[in-house]
Every structure is written in structure tokens, then in C-alpha cells.
Amino acid sequence: MSAVKPEIQSVHFPAFRGSLPSLAEKTVVITGTTSGTGNIAARTSLELGAKVLLLNRASSRSQASLEQLTSDFPHASLHAVECDLQSFASVRKAIQDVHSLCPEGINVLANNAGVMALPDEATEDGFDVQIQTNHLSHFLLTKGLMPLLEKAAETSGEARIVNHSSVARMSPSKKLKPEYFEKRGGNLGGNGASMFFGGARWKRYNQSKLANCAFTAALHHKLTASGSKVKALVAHPGLANTNLQTTSVEQGGMGRLFTSWFMKMSQSMEDGAMGLLSCMFLPEAQSGEFYGPGKGTFATKGKATMFPLEPFYNNEQTRELLWSKSCEAIGESFDI
Ligand SMILES: NC(=O)c1ccc[n+]([C@@H]2O[C@H](COP(=O)([O-])OP(=O)(O)OC[C@H]3O[C@@H](n4cnc5c(N)ncnc54)[C@H](OP(=O)(O)O)[C@@H]3O)[C@@H](O)[C@H]2O)c1
Numbered sequence: 001m002s003a004v005k006p007e008i009q010s011v012h013f014p015a016f017r018g019s020l021p022s023l024a025e026k027t028v029v030i031t032g033t034t035s036g037t038g039n040i041a042a043r044t045s046l047e048l049g050a051k052v053l054l055l056n057r058a059s060s061r062s063q064a065s066l067e068q069l070t071s072d073f074p075h076a077s078l079h080a081v082e083c084d085l086q087s088f089a090s091v092r093k094a095i096q097d098v099h100s101l102c103p104e105g106i107n108v109l110a111n112n113a114g115v116m117a118l119p120d121e122a123t124e125d126g127f128d129v130q131i132q133t134n135h136l137s138h139f140l141l142t143k144g145l146m147p148l149l150e151k152a153a154e155t156s157g158e159a160r161i162v163n164h165s166s167v168a169r170m171s172p173s174k175k176l177k178p179e180y181f182e183k184r185g186g187n188l189g190g191n192g193a194s195m196f197f198g199g200a201r202w203k204r205y206n207q208s209k210l211a212n213c214a215f216t217a218a219l220h221h222k223l224t225a226s227g228s229k230v231k232a233l234v235a236h237p238g239l240a241n242t243n244l245q246t247t248s249v250e251q252g253g254m255g256r257l258f259t260s261w262f263m264k265m266s267q268s269m270e271d272g273a274m275g276l277l278s279c280m281f282l283p284e285a286q287s288g289e290f291y292g293p294g295k296g297t298f299a300t301k302g303k304a305t306m307f308p309l310e311p312f313y314n315n316e317q318t319r320e321l322l323w324s325k326s327c328e329a330i331g332e333s334f335d336i
Contacts (some may be wrong), residue, residue: 004249004259006266008241012303013270019279022140023050027106027152028280029098029145030054031083032113033069034061036153036242038166040273041110041280042069048281051077053101055094055141057084057114083111085137086123088330095144105152105159109145111138111212112164116244117193122185126235127329130201131180134208138163138192139215139326143334146230153229161219162279163234165212168205170297172198174312176214180207181325193253201253211322213290217309218319220288222336231287233279234309237321238293239265239300240272267293267301274304 028045032038033054045052046069054069056062066080079101083094097104114134142161153159180188189200212234219232245263248254254262266272275292279285288309293302295310312318323327327333 004246004256004262004263005241005243006049006264008266008268010270013274014275016274016303018046020048020148021283023048024247026050026108026156027102027104028108028110029053030101030110030112031085031141032056033051034059034065034069036244036269037240037273037276038110038112039065040270041112041276043072044273044277046073046076046078046282050107051079053079053081053098055081055083055098057086057090057238058320060080066151080169083141085133086129088125088137088140090142091137092144095141098145099148102148105150105155107152107156108144108160108162109142109149110276110280111142112162112276113138114164114208114244115247116205117199118251119196120186120188120190120200120204126183126185128180128185128188130204130208131211131295132173132185134205135211135215136181136326136329137213139334140330140332142219143330143332146336149230150228158229158231160231160233160280160285162276162330163212163216163232164276165234165236166209167236167238167297167299168202168209169236169313171206172203174210174293174330175208176210176313176318176321178321178325180204181211181329191252195254205332214313214318214322215326216255217288217314218323220309221319224287228336233285233287234290235275235279235301235304236290236292237272237275238302239263240269241266242269242272256273257323265300271301278304278306308332
């Protein structure tokens with residue numbers, strides 16, 4: 001395990017952290033906070049005074065991370081909500097729980113959780129495990145929490161939906177393919193694990209991370225057209241030293257030796273969380289913006305900077321494809 005995750009020091013995070021505003025009176029909902037960027041986002045939100053809801057699947061990891069945060073922030077308004085993104089039933093239950101816990105509304109929803117290069121397996125709903133975890137369940141969650149986001153936007157002047165993408169959005173084709181969003185889990189190309197030569201595990205991950213961007217673009221257009229004060233933004237962490245690659249190695253999606261070497265080129269998980277935190281909290285961040293360590297394929301580390309949504313997913317055809325296939329998958333319309 002430690003062979004995969006090297007020791008990497010933060011370079012930019014301490015100064016960046018000092019630039020974030022107080023979050024007193026703000027309510028923040030984050031998926032996937034047991035480790036990595038979601039854990040940093042939760043910790044930072046608590047330090048800044050927010051009420052924080054942690055949406056995680058039940059596990060010893062979620063229990064341990066909850067205990068650690070509770071011990072580090074004994075006076076915080078901290079709430080754990082069970083939410084397994086591999087199950088639409090679990091997401092629907094989580095939506096109900098968040099409504100009960102947050103009658104005041106939600107200022108920020110961070111759709112952060114993700115998995116990478118997992119085997120070609122179906123969820124209980126029949127979709128690919130990566131596509132449902134990384135995109136479809138976040139689409140359903142966002143729909144269910146939209147009334148709370150609108151409520152906070154009315155009282156605070158704005159609210160934010162933040163999706164977490166990757167440089168993987170750009171490969172191999174930059175084209176969203178409808179079949180990945182259909183009930184074809186377990187039948188979507190097999191278990192090829194080649195990151196650079198079109199392995200099917202990576203194609204499914206690429207599609208899920210392209211979907212995060214297309215979802216942001218579609219949300220941005222719909223929210224703007226409706227006159228909503230809810231903003232939609234997207235971030236990427238570059239190559240960050242989290243548990244993502246560790247899990248991929250355990251699941252056969254990456255080689256241990258290669259990953260140990262590759263992760264020496266990563267940035268710390270705190271530096272990797274700067275794009276996500278910029279979208280969540282920077283006062284100047286606007287709807288339709290992308291934050292990360294640059295916009296090219298090699299933008300793997302550095303300060304988070306802003307760049308616009310990119311044309312290969314921010315176009316009418318892709319936005320419409322994303323929306324219609326996602327609604328079909330969750331079996332509900334999502335009207336804005
Ligand atoms: N690290 C990188 O280099 C990198 C690069 C590009 C993009 N990203 C993106 O960054 C985001 C955060 O990942 P990370 O790097 O911080 O990895 P991480 O340390 O592995 O964190 C991922 C989080 O997602 C949660 N998660 C996974 N499956 C879930 C499910 N079914 N239901 C609920 N939660 C689930 C994990 O919880 P469990 O403990 O339950 O598994 C964990 O809390 C992901 O969207 C990822 O695609 C990361």
C-alpha cells in the first residue's frame with residue numbers, strides 16, 4: 001500500500017487556505033469524504049465554520065473518518081448521511097435525510113466521490129459501476145437536492161453545485177458515447193487495464209469524467225436560462241496523492257510498480273483539493289467556470305487556476321445527450 005502512495009509535501013495549499021472566506025451560517029454537502037480531496041474539503045469547510053454533511057457509503061473507512069473529524073472538530077455541526085453511489089435506492093434515501101437535516105437549504109453541494117479503472121461490473125441498478133458512482137448517482141443527488149440549493153440561493157444570493165472531473169475527460173475521444181449511460185453494466189468492453197492504449201476500464205472512467213464536465217455545462221446553461229442564482233462549476237485535481245490509485249491497484253486497474261513510480265510525480269492531496277475548494281468557496285468563482293492546475297493533458301500539478309468550459313462537451317448536442325441519457329437512467333425527468 002505505502003509503495004503506491006509516496007510522501008508528497010503540499011506546496012501551494014497553506015497560502016491558498018488563507019484566502020478562503022468564513023463559512024459561518026453556510027451548509028455544505030460533500031460526497032466521498034473518507035479520504036482524499038473530499039476529506040480535505042470536509043476538513044477545510046469545518047475549519048471555516050460551515051455546517052457539514054458527509055455523504056458516504058457504510059464502511060470502516062467512513063466510521064473512522066467520521067470519528068477523526070468529530071474528535072478534531074468537537075463543536076462543529078457535523079452530520080453523517082449514508083449514501084452508496086452504487087445504489088439509486090441509497091441515494092434516494094440520502095436525499096430524504098439531507099432534506100430532514102437541512103431545512104435551511106444548502107449553500108454548496110460538492111459531487112466529489114469517485115472510483116477509477118474498476119472491473120467491468122454492474123451495480124444493483126444495472127449500470128457500469130464507474131459510470132453510476134462517478135456520474136449517474138450525482139445526477140440523481142443533484143436533482144433531489146435542487147430545491148434546497150434554490151432555497152439557499154434565495155436567502156444568500158447564490159448557491160453552488162461543484163462536480164469533480166479529471167484530465168481523463170480528454171481521452172481518448174473527447175466524445176460522449178450514449179451506450180456507457182445505458183443498462184450495460186458488466187458488458188462494456190471488459191477488463192483491459194492499459195491506461196495509455198485504450199483499456200476498457202479506462203474508457204469507462206474517461207466517459208464518467210467527461211460526463212462530469214458535460215453535466216456542469218448543461219446545468220450552467222439551464223440554470224442561467226431559468227434565471228436561477230444557483231451556480232454550476234467543475235474542478236479537477238491534476239494528479240493527486242489520494243487513495244484513488246491505491247484502490248485501482250487493489251482492483252487490478254493499475255500495476256503496483258508502475259503506480260508507485262507514477263505517483264512520485266503527483267501533488268499532495270491538499271494541493272489537489274484546491275480546484276474543488278476554489279469552486280466551492282472562492283467569492284469570485286462564477287457559474288460555468290472550471291478550476292484546476294491548468295487545462296491541458298499534462299496539467300497534473302500546480303496552483304488551481306480558472307479556465308472556461310471546453311467546446312468538446314460544452315455544445316448543445318453533448319449537453320442534450322448527457323441530460324436525456326441521465327434522465328433515462330434514473331427513470332425521472334429533471335426540469336430546471
Ligand atoms: N487523485 C487523483 O489523482 C485524481 C485525478 C483526477 C480526478 N480525481 C477525482 O477526484 C475525486 C476524489 O477522488 P480522490 O482522488 O480523493 O480519491 P479517494 O481518496 O479514493 O476518494 C474517493 C472517495 O469517493 C468515495 N466513494 C467511492 N465509491 C463510493 C460509493 N459507491 N459511494 C459513496 N462514496 C464512494 C470513497 O469512499 P470509500 O472509502 O467508501 O471508497 C472516497 O471517500 C474523484 O471524483 C476522482 O475521480 C482524482
